Structures are given as C-alpha cells and as structure tokens.
Amino acid sequence: MPKANPRGNTAQKLLIWGAVLWFALFLLVPLFTLFSKVFQDKGGAFIGLENFRSYFATPSLVLSIGHSFEVSIWSMGIAVVLAFLFAYGLARCKIPCKNVLKNIALLPLFVPTMVHAMGLISIFGRAGIVTRELGLDIGIYGKTGIIMAEIFYVFPQAFLILTIALESADFRLYEAAAVMGSGPIRTFFRVTLPGAKYGLMNAAFVCFTLCFTDFGAPQVIGGNYAVLSTDVYKQVVGQQNMPMGSVVGVILTLPAIAAFFANRFSHRKGAAEEISSKAIAFRIQKQPLRDMIYTCFMGLSDLLILFLFAAVFATAFSYKWPQNMAFSLRHFDFDAKLINGGSSSFMYSLLLCTGTALLGTIIVFITAYLTEKTRPLAPVRSSLRFCSMLPMALPGLVIGLSYIMFFNKTDFSFFGLSIPNPLHGLYRTVLIMILSNIVHMFAVTYVTATTSLKKLDKAYEDAAESMAVPPWKLFLRVTVPLSLTAVIEVATYFFVNAMITVSAIVFLYTPDNKPAALAILNMDDNADYAAASAMSICLLGMNLAARLGFDALKKRLAIKHESSNKAAPVKQVG
Amino acid sequence: MGAFLRVENLTKNYGSFTALRDITLDVQEGEFVCLLGPSGCGKTTLLRVIAGLETADAGKVYLRGEDATHLPPPKRNFGIVFQSYALFPNMTVWDNVAFGLKAGKGAQKISRDGIQTAVQEALRLVHMEEQAEKYPAQLSGGQQQRAALARALAIKPSFLLLDEPLSALDAKIRQKVRLEIKSLQQSLGITTVMVTHDQEEALTMADQLVVMNNACIRQTGSPREVYNHPNSPFVADFVGQVNFFQNIPIENQSAELRQKLAGSHYKLKAIRPEHIHIAKTQDEGIPVTVVGIEFLGSGYRIALTGDVSGVHNETFFMDLTDSRFRQAELSVGDSIRVRFDAENVFSYRLDADPQFVKAA
Numbered sequence A: 001m002p003k004a005n006p007r008g009n010t011a012q013k014l015l016i017w018g019a020v021l022w023f024a025l026f027l028l029v030p031l032f033t034l035f036s037k038v039f040q041d042k043g044g045a046f047i048g049l050e051n052f053r054s055y056f057a058t059p060s061l062v063l064s065i066g067h068s069f070e071v072s073i074w075s076m077g078i079a080v081v082l083a084f085l086f087a088y089g090l091a092r093c094k095i096p097c098k099n100v101l102k103n104i105a106l107l108p109l110f111v112p113t114m115v116h117a118m119g120l121i122s123i124f125g126r127a128g129i130v131t132r133e134l135g136l137d138i139g140i141y142g143k144t145g146i147i148m149a150e151i152f153y154v155f156p157q158a159f160l161i162l163t164i165a166l167e168s169a170d171f172r173l174y175e176a177a178a179v180m181g182s183g184p185i186r187t188f189f190r191v192t193l194p195g196a197k198y199g200l201m202n203a204a205f206v207c208f209t210l211c212f213t214d215f216g217a218p219q220v221i222g223g224n225y226a227v228l229s230t231d232v233y234k235q236v237v238g239q240q241n242m243p244m245g246s247v248v249g250v251i252l253t254l255p256a257i258a259a260f261f262a263n264r265f266s267h268r269k270g271a272a273e274e275i276s277s278k279a280i281a282f283r284i285q286k287q288p289l290r291d292m293i294y295t296c297f298m299g300l301s302d303l304l305i306l307f308l309f310a311a312v313f314a315t316a317f318s319y320k321w322p323q324n325m326a327f328s329l330r331h332f333d334f335d336a337k338l339i340n341g342g343s344s345s346f347m348y349s350l351l352l353c354t355g356t357a358l359l360g361t362i363i364v365f366i367t368a369y370l371t372e373k374t375r376p377l378a379p380v381r382s383s384l385r386f387c388s389m390l391p392m393a394l395p396g397l398v399i400g401l402s403y404i405m406f407f408n409k410t411d412f413s414f415f416g417l418s419i420p421n422p423l424h425g426l427y428r429t430v431l432i433m434i435l436s437n438i439v440h441m442f443a444v445t446y447v448t449a450t451t452s453l454k455k456l457d458k459a460y461e462d463a464a465e466s467m468a469v470p471p472w473k474l475f476l477r478v479t480v481p482l483s484l485t486a487v488i489e490v491a492t493y494f495f496v497n498a499m500i501t502v503s504a505i506v507f508l509y510t511p512d513n514k515p516a517a518l519a520i521l522n523m524d525d526n527a528d529y530a531a532a533s534a535m536s537i538c539l540l541g542m543n544l545a546a547r548l549g550f551d552a553l554k555k556r557l558a559i560k561h562e563s564s565n566k567a568a569p570v571k572q573v574g
Numbered sequence B: 001m002g003a004f005l006r007v008e009n010l011t012k013n014y015g016s017f018t019a020l021r022d023i024t025l026d027v028q029e030g031e032f033v034c035l036l037g038p039s040g041c042g043k044t045t046l047l048r049v050i051a052g053l054e055t056a057d058a059g060k061v062y063l064r065g066e067d068a069t070h071l072p073p074p075k076r077n078f079g080i081v082f083q084s085y086a087l088f089p090n091m092t093v094w095d096n097v098a099f100g101l102k103a104g105k106g107a108q109k110i111s112r113d114g115i116q117t118a119v120q121e122a123l124r125l126v127h128m129e130e131q132a133e134k135y136p137a138q139l140s141g142g143q144q145q146r147a148a149l150a151r152a153l154a155i156k157p158s159f160l161l162l163d164e165p166l167s168a169l170d171a172k173i174r175q176k177v178r179l180e181i182k183s184l185q186q187s188l189g190i191t192t193v194m195v196t197h198d199q200e201e202a203l204t205m206a207d208q209l210v211v212m213n214n215a216c217i218r219q220t221g222s223p224r225e226v227y228n229h230p231n232s233p234f235v236a237d238f239v240g241q242v243n244f245f246q247n248i249p250i251e252n253q254s255a256e257l258r259q260k261l262a263g264s265h266y267k268l269k270a271i272r273p274e275h276i277h278i279a280k281t282q283d284e285g286i287p288v289t290v291v292g293i294e295f296l297g298s299g300y301r302i303a304l305t306g307d308v309s310g311v312h313n314e315t316f317f318m319d320l321t322d323s324r325f326r327q328a329e330l331s332v333g334d335s336i337r338v339r340f341d342a343e344n345v346f347s348y349r350l351d352a353d354p355q356f357v358k359a360a
C-alpha cells in the first residue's frame, strides 16, 4: 500500500513503539536471556542440550514433573467441581445473605498461598491441633497438603469465573426447554452445562496454571515432595546452579504455555457461539429443597475457609500454639527478631504495592488504549495484544529468574563487541520488583482494561477528530473518566496481589529491602510459624483495608457520576 | 463553477471485500445530499471516506476543487453526527458542545467570550438552550440528537455529515426532527451529506438523491427525477413501490401504450401501483380478480391477480385514493378490469437487475 495514512497520528505511533520497547525490554529480552541460558554451562559457554541430558539423568529432578502434574490436576479437578457448585448457588439459587457468603469465600485471595499452607499445618501438622488432640495424622506434608492448600487458593478464582458464565446465560433457552417438557436433569446437561462450557474451560485453565506454577504452598507444606517450582528455587538459591534452574524453569513454563494456546484456540473457535445481546437475564425461581442444599453447601465451604483463617489467627495470638493457648501478642513484636526483618518490611511492602499499582495501572491502561482505540500500525498492535496476554502463561518464578539473568548482566557481547547493559542500574532496586510484578500481573489487568474500553462508543474518537481535538485530550477528558471503575479495579488488583506475591520477586529482593510476603517466607523457613502467622494477619489487614478503601473510592466516584445524572430533575423540583 | 465537494472513482476494499466500487459524486455548495441504499451497501463507508476517517484504496476526494484525498479529518472542517450520537456522557450538553472549541487545535485563538457566544448560538439553533446543564443520560432521544447536532455546528463547519441521524428516534419525533434539520440546513445554507436507508426521509429532505447498492451508485438526481424516472429495476423497487411484468400484452392496451411497447427489446416492464387504474369501459384494459385489500390510512392498496404478461395468475398491486375506492365499492373476489397508465410504464432490459425477473 503506497498510501500515506492521513490518520497516522505521530504521537500515537511513538507510543505504540514505546509499548513495543516496554515489552521487549521487560518481557521478551529477559525471557530470551533465560531460554538461552538453558544451552550454556555455568561459565556461559554453549553446550547444546547437555543441561537437559543431565536433568533427565537425575531421577530426583525428573520425579518433580510428575508431582507437579499430579497435584495440579487433582487441585484443578476438585476446585472446579466445588467452585461450579458454589457458583451455581450464587447465580441460580435463592440463597440468603449471598453477598456475605461470597465475600467470605473471597478471603483466600487476600493472603499469600503460603498462608493457606500454614493454616493447614496449624490444624493437621506435626504440632497441629487435630494431630495432637485427636491423635489423627493425615500426613499433611507433601501431596495431600499441597493439593488442599491449592484448592483454597484457586477456589475463589474459579467460582468468580464460573459465576459470570452462569449469570450470563440466556433465559429464553430455559423457557424453551421447559415448554418442551424437559426435566431438570436433562435441562442441566443439555442447556446449563453447554452454556457454561467456555467458563468451565477457562476456569480449568486458570486453576491448572495457578497450581502448576505456584511456589508458596509447596515450599511451606511440600516437605520432601518436590515439585517443579520448588526445584527452581532450590537450584537457583540453594545450589546457585543457574543453568539447571533455567532448565527447570523452562520445563515449568512449557505446560502453562501449551494450556495458554489451547485455551486461546478454543475460545477463538467458540467466539461465534457467544451469547447474543438479545439474551434475557436468568430469572431465579424458588425451589426450597434445592435452595436449602445449596445454602448448606455454601455455608460449609465458608466455614472451612473461616476455619483455616481461624487456625492462622490462633497460631498468631497464642503464647505457643497449641501447647499453650494463652492469649499473647509476643509474636507481633517483629523487631525483636532481628533476623527476620521487622516492621520495616511493611513499609517496604507498602512502597512496592503503591508503586506497582500506580505504575502498573498507567502502563496497562495506555497499552489497552493503544491496542483498542488507535488505528495506525495494525500488525504491531496485534502483537502488543499477544504480548499483553502472554504473561498469563508465565510463572512468576520464571519472570523473576529471567529478570536477574537479564538485569545483573553488566554488558552484552555480540560477536566480540561488548555493549554495556543500560538497565543494569535497576538491579537490586525496588523498581525491578515493581516491574516484575507488573509484568507478572499484566494479562488479568489488561483484560479488565480492554473490556472496559471496548464498551466505549468507537465514534468518540471520530467525533473528536472531526472537532480537531487531539487524541490525548480525548483520552484524559473522556476515555479515562468513563473508565474510572476499571481503573480502580486494576489498581486494586495490582495492590492486593503485589502484597501477596512471592514468586515474581523471590529472586529479586535484597536483605535490606524485604517485602512482608518474603518476610513470611523467611520466618517459615526458620520454622517460626507463629511469627509468620502474625505477619500474615497484618498483611491480610493491610490488604482488606486497601480493598475497602478502593471500593469506597469506586462507590463515591460512581455515585458522583450517577447523582450528577439524577440531580438535575430533583433540582428543578426543589 | 466546480463542485464544492467532489468524489472521483473511489474504491475501498476491506480485505477481499469491496465496500465501495468506483464511486463518483459531485456535491454543490449549499446542497442537501442523501445517500440512500439497503443495509451494507457502503453508505457509511462513503461518508467516512469523505470525512477522512477512512482511507480509500483508489480515487480522489476534492474539497472546493482542491485535492483533499490525504487531508487529515481535522483539516477538512466538517461537523459530523453519528447514529449513536457519541455524546460524551461525563459532560453536560454545554460542555459537549464547547469541547471542540476548548480542546480543538484552534482553541488558543478563541477567547472565553467567543466560546460562550458560539456555544449559545449553536444551542439556540437547535432550541436546546434550556437543556444546557443536563447530562446526555437525562435527555430524550430527540434532545440527544439535537445536542449532537449543536456540537457538530459549534465548530462552524463548512459542511455537515450525518450518518442516519434519525434512525434511533420514534416515527413521530422523526418527522418533526426531519423538518427541523431541513429548515436549519436551508437557513444556514450549509452543504450537507446525510446517510439514510429510509426512502421517505430521503425523498422529503434531499436536494440530490444518491441511490446506492452493492458498493456502487445506481442513480443520482433530484428526488422527483429518481422517483419518476428510475434508471433501473433496483432503483424503481427501492425508491417507492413498483410492480414488475414481462411482456405486457399489447392487444388490449391503448394505442399509445401499444406503440411504446411494440418491438422494444426492453422487455422488463415496471409500473407503480398508483399508475394502475380501474378501467372505465368493459373493452378497455385487462381482466383481473381482487385478492386482497389493504388499508393504508390515506388510501387503499389492492392486490390483484390476472394474466398480465402471459404468466398465469400474477399478483400485483394497485393504489386507490379513498374516494376512488368508495366509488368502486371493491371487495375480495370481485372481477374487474384495469388499465395501465402508459406514460408511467418503465422499461428495462431483462438482464439489468436479474433478481426482478420472475421465472416464467
């Protein structure tokens, strides 16, 4: 095409290339560095597939592959079934106090996965209450413990996805089924399940990937049961064997990437089957027996979650759990235990979370804006879209690992030419942790942002252009104000998850700059469960406070907009 | 004197799909042009190419005789109203209208008072001064439409582009707004291109009517010209009602008609329902049977069957005014004779628009 595009907005083009540079520097090149490490020995010399050969010659390492698959598939299967029932109760049954039931079930999202494992240890562990008092040892360390912890971890994520899938069903299908005399069981298998098919696949994908790549829970409760993620950590931190660590990292990434492509492919195929805009919202009918069964099920699920948190609280507030259950605050005196990094880690976490939320929200929204609302460089923009979704398949550990490999290099040599690494300065700073977090959480937040931007009329851009209004003014005056809810949601997600993530930063922190989640991991490594629990509670408190704050902000902004819409008629009356 | 706006041999493809094919069109200064055509024929695409919001693959756009093919939209100085209105929901009507003046490229040149006056003027033109402080969500459809029009006019555009501006309104308000837009356009003398797929809207509003189908222009001309002399079966059918026949038998027709039809190779005939009349005498016209009577409000549409062009029991329609209908006292099943108004029969080649040729 020889034509100059009259709409070729130079600033937009620059920004698009800027986004390309961002992904290149903070996603692709680090990943490439990691993947090329796989073919090198410790000294950096090229050795082909030698690392893989020695990996597969070590039975103890190869065993972890099977372990990872085993725990992930079990956790995924159980969590998706439970989550489907829970989501069905939320979306399709008449249940009292739905919001309370739902919010309790969301609690596990506010703490690191290590905390679920610690709760289980407080109950079923060697010194756990059940083990001691009932003399019942279920062998929590290892497979069982990991699977249980992971179920707590992924259950909320799965039921959120499935609730949306079940809520968006077209009620006309159910009316048609009823008219044709289809019974409830038949309707369930012929209408409900097929309607939730994509939600189910998506939930399964998310659960599998999260479990497969999770590091916190297996580290705490795995015992001798090694999985891929703990192997990466062991190789890199324990044995300082970077090449072998990279090999395990690559093996950890491959199934996630395969699942990622499978999921994308199935969605593309299913896109045409999406529910039409004419769909009628599902109307819940009363069915006392069914509703009672679901209420009991949901209540029980919540009770289990509360029980887990109660165990963490009890451990934190007892003098010595479970021998001496007298109330005590001594475990909260973090500064007394100098080795563990004290209250300073909270300040550090706060810095990390605020930085991640601020910078992350800006980058994600600009990227989403560029891919959704601009017109130049279409092929470049579609590769931006791909890069934005790719982190969904990348384990935090792998991102973190690729970051140390890339950023600690002082220079690169190309064919004998040595070029200094301009980004080496980031190494060992808070910024590198922030960036690692942003990339780690990019996909989810990007989806939230694009979904919100897609709802805005495409003609806004055209109208602005006809009035000679530059795009950035439209962005600031219209696009951002209309997307405020999504902006806050994205910021909340970044903040809360930066607080609880360990995997993406476990290789990047320094002893002086240790976020709270890593302090928990350290305390746990030192078998100081009480202090770790105490810190988890502080972290939970901080996260809940942040969440409530963001929610209040969202409500205020929403009400402001709404009331401005309704105020005028009232003004005329009064 | 050249045209104010000229589009020359425009072609636009989306991949392998052609949305515009070799479009040429002249718009005179102050003229109201309606682009009319069925859904998907490329009207919006043509409008967007004129606006510069879309780039054509081939062809030229001229504004006041100057090549504007690659001119970016802000430099073309037009106002546009979209079907969805695209009013910014987070701004009041006032702010919406003022947006282009405050945030537009030329903003620095306009004083605050200048903006004030310009917004007020634009709102006055569409009778929306009272609603200035409301948000779009608080307005009725018609008011939103007028606010969007005010926003388009506020920047003092040299021409106006309207993409189905009325299609989101109820039938009643639509007629009212139709008149308002037309009289506003006439009083401002502003060149306007409007897209519509409603033929009544196009016929009543346009100075020049452009009928499109399948990415091509089929006919341009005044509404009267297009209605009375459609150049193809498609246009005859799309603008107004029409009956198609092949080989109208000439024996029973008037001498005039017989002469017109004889020996012609334009074998597809078309006639509008209002040009078919009840025969005055028993030896005039052709025998038909009444098979349906439809009340139209202002008159009646009578469905008839008969052997008009050798096809057995062809169904076609005749329109009668209220008084004619009462005079004739028709009811279903009646056998009558009808005659065709010879000078209003259109003739086309059979291969012009094959979809209108009935299988014999």
Ligand SMILES: Nc1ncnc2c1ncn2[C@@H]1O[C@H](COP(=O)(O)OP(=O)(O)OP(=O)(O)O)[C@@H](O)[C@H]1O
Residues within 6 Å of the ligand: B014, B017, B018, B019, B037, B038, B039, B040, B041, B042, B043, B044, B045, B046, B197
């Ligand atoms: N961005 C695009 N990509 C691919 N095809 C497109 C695009 N925009 C329009 N088309 C196609 O071009 C054709 C013409 O579209 P256009 O919007 O101009 O139709 P229209 O005449 O305005 O129809 P309507 O009355 O339904 O608005 C349609 O078949 C449409 O599917």
Ligand SMILES: [Mg+2]
Residues within 6 Å of the ligand: B043, B044, B045, B195
């Ligand atoms: Mg259109």
